[in-house]
Amino acid sequence: MGDLLSNAIEAHGGLDRYNQYSSATVHFRLGGSLWRLKGREGILSHAAVRLDLRRQHASHYPFTTAQLRTSFTAERVAVETVKGEVKAERSHPRASFPSDVRAPWDDLHVAYFAGYAMWTYLTSPFTFSSDGFKAVELPAVTEGTETWRRLRVTFPDHIATHCREQVFYFPDGLLRRHDYTPEVINAGPAAHYPSAYQEFDGIMVPTRRRVFRLGKDGTVSRDSALVTIDVESVLFI
Numbered sequence: 001m002g003d004l005l006s007n008a009i010e011a012h013g014g015l016d017r018y019n020q021y022s023s024a025t026v027h028f029r030l031g032g033s034l035w036r037l038k039g040r041e042g043i044l045s046h047a048a049v050r051l052d053l054r055r056q057h058a059s060h061y062p063f064t065t066a067q068l069r070t071s072f073t074a075e076r077v078a079v080e081t082v083k084g085e086v087k088a089e090r091s092h093p094r095a096s097f098p099s100d101v102r103a104p105w106d107d108l109h110v111a112y113f114a115g116y117a118m119w120t121y122l123t124s125p126f127t128f129s130s131d132g133f134k135a136v137e138l139p140a141v142t143e144g145t146e147t148w149r150r151l152r153v154t155f156p157d158h159i160a161t162h163c164r165e166q167v168f169y170f171p172d173g174l175l176r177r178h179d180y181t182p183e184v185i186n187a188g189p190a191a192h193y194p195s196a197y198q199e200f201d202g203i204m205v206p207t208r209r210r211v212f213r214l215g216k217d218g219t220v221s222r223d224s225a226l227v228t229i230d231v232e233s234v235l236f237i
Contacts (some may be wrong), residue, residue, distance in 0.1 A: 002151075005129065008173055017203065023050060023051060049118050057071045072114075099186055109186060122124045125168065188213065
């Protein structure tokens with residue numbers, strides 16, 4: 001494990017503590033212009049997600065009604081009742097996304113995108129030490145008056161995420177910026193800023209996330225956030 005990756009994992013609580021847990025439940029508020037663009041404004045505006053930390057699985061609830069929840073894995077997504085009755089499902093869900101950036105999303109599109117995104121965010125940087133992940137330190141960059149060290153992480157094919165290669169910035173050990181191209185949106189790269197860290201069960205978690213468009217010249221368009229996530233509580237079990 002590289003020096004920067006080791007430092008980042010320790011700053012977030014350390015692998016020993018993280019490996020004590022098998023799941024995390026996060027209560028949050030979701031917003032941003034993406035949901036309006038996709039015709040789903042207000043969906044998951046105040047919800048919870050349960051994440052499996054040992055495999056890639058996530059479930060958001062309530063989902064559209066109090067009696068429904070989602071079930072996400074890389075190869076299947078579903079909407080089901082709280083008792084487990086499947087109401088809708090889709091295999092190989094990534095292939096179903098429309099190429100038109102303005103095309104609306106159905107419930108299963110939302111469930112897949114929200115599932116893999118929240119799983120990626122809440123398990124980083126701990127998963128980067130897992131088999132199949134490749135983390136390489138890039139040259140540091142200047143952000144404002146600070147020097148920020150960077151990791152380029154290549155995700156394994158069996159993990160659903162925004163894109164295979166993503167860049168993570170760690171100026172002080174904690175993740176402060178995360179660049180990626182959300183391929184299923186087909187709208188170009190994004191810069192994601194986590195902040196307002198709090199400790200939950202010994203794990204450092206950002207309680208504020210803002211995602212902005214990232215121009216080809218590297219300029220971050222901060223006039224309107226694509227996605228906003230405000231975390232209210234996290235419980236690791």
